[in-house]
Amino acid sequence: MTPPLLEARNLRKTFPAAAGAFAMGARSGVTAVDDVSLELAAxxxxxxxxxxxxGKTTLARMLLRLIEPDSGELLIDGRDFLAARGAALRALRREMQMVFQDPFASxxxxxxxxxxxxxxxxIHEPGLARAARGARVAEVLRAVGLGEDAQSRYPHEFSGGQRQRIGIARALVLRPRLVVADEPVSALDVSVGAQILELLQNLQRDFALTYLLISHSLPVVAQLATRIAVMQGGRIVETGAAAQILSAPTxxxxxSLIAAIPVLPETT
Ligand SMILES: Nc1ncnc2c1ncn2[C@@H]1O[C@H](COP(=O)(O)OP(=O)(O)OP(=O)(O)O)[C@@H](O)[C@H]1O
Ligand SMILES: [Mg+2]
Known part of the structure; x- marks a missing residue:
């Protein structure tokens, strides 16, 4: 049996209490992620x-080793990711890219x-000739729906949705296997966000991607998720097939998250 692309076992991360927090009684700091285990299949x-x-973002950042867990294990293709160093770590890192919430700040x-x-x-392919690099950039911009003319322009010349497309292109240019999208549409209008989600769906098919999709909103993830893990207070409190979680949450x-989804009035 092939091991999962990514496996986390008993990950834990506590942040020290901020200065002044002693007075508020937060002596031991915040346990942002508390004993989380999960598997991600290709x-x-x-x-x-x-x-x-x-604790969603903290978990995601640990999975990519952007921050180190206090304890726990992290495996990629069954191999110890936390033990990876130097060139091996760089090689693993480029396979895992992040799409950020705020397409302007990023x-x-x-x-x-x-x-x-x-x-x-x-950075990762310094030996690539300028023309080959240009071709790769043009190719990935095309894949996210941006034309040749986008290349010479600056971020402020684009709308929020287009900027998120640029962020996605940057994440995909190294042809990663795993993409972590942290609230990729929460800064966008609903209709623009829906287009971005549809784009992510098409890119997943075209580039054989595995996604970790982070959101505070169940409707946002409903369209794409095959599985859903529900986090509360640093722990995963429920996990299962998306259809099951959405139709019969235990x-x-x-x-309460599902009850919070507004029901659209029926149009007559
Ligand atoms: N660098 C940090 N230093 C101190 N505390 C932090 C740090 N990062 C996160 N925290 C705390 O850890 C907890 C989890 O934060 P995290 O950002 O992971 O939550 P989140 O689910 O991503 O929230 P959001 O939906 O607002 O993005 C929070 O209590 C937060 O204040
Ligand atoms: Mg977050």
Whole structure:
């Protein structure tokens, strides 16, 4: 049997209490992620859903080793990711990319789109000839629905949805296997967000991607998720097939998230 693309076992992360927090009694700090285990199989979309502060981003950052867990294990293809160093770590890192919530803050305003999208290539494939790099950038921009003319423009010249497309292009230019999207549409209008979700869905098919999709909103993940894990207070309180979680949630917290979904009035 092939091991999962990514497996986390008993991950834990506590942040020290902020200065002044002693007075408030927060002596031991915040346990942002508390004993979380999960598996991610190649090709699936696992959605992590939970309210603000439940630990979703902290978990995602640990999975990518952007921050180190206090304890726990992390395996990629069954191999110890936390033990990886140097070139092996860099090779693993480029297979896992992140799409951020705020498509403006995450793009350098002083760089043209060609440079923004080409930068990861420059870093990870420095031997690539300029023309080949340009071809890769053009190809990935096309894949996210942006034309050749986008390359010489700056982020502020684009709408929010287009900027998120640029962010997605930057994440995909290294042809990663895993993409972690942390609230990819929460900064966008609903209709624009729906287009981005549809794009993510098409890119998953075209580029054989595995997704970890993070959102506070169940409706957002419903469209893409194959599995859903519900987080509350740093723990996964319920996990299962998306259809099952959405139609028959067992945990009261999941039920409250579903109850919070507005029902559209029927049009006559
Ligand atoms: N660098 C940090 N230093 C101190 N505390 C932190 C840090 N990062 C996160 N926390 C705390 O850890 C907890 C989990 O935060 P996290 O950002 O992971 O939640 P989240 O589910 O992503 O929330 P949101 O939906 O608002 O993005 C929160 O209580 C937060 O205040
Ligand atoms: Mg977050």
């Amino acid at each position: 090709g699936e979309t696992l959605a992590i859903v939970g309210e603000s502060g439940s 793009l350098d305003p002083r760089m043209r789109v060609a440079a923004i999208v080409g930068e990861p290539l420059e 945990h009261s917290y999941t039920q």
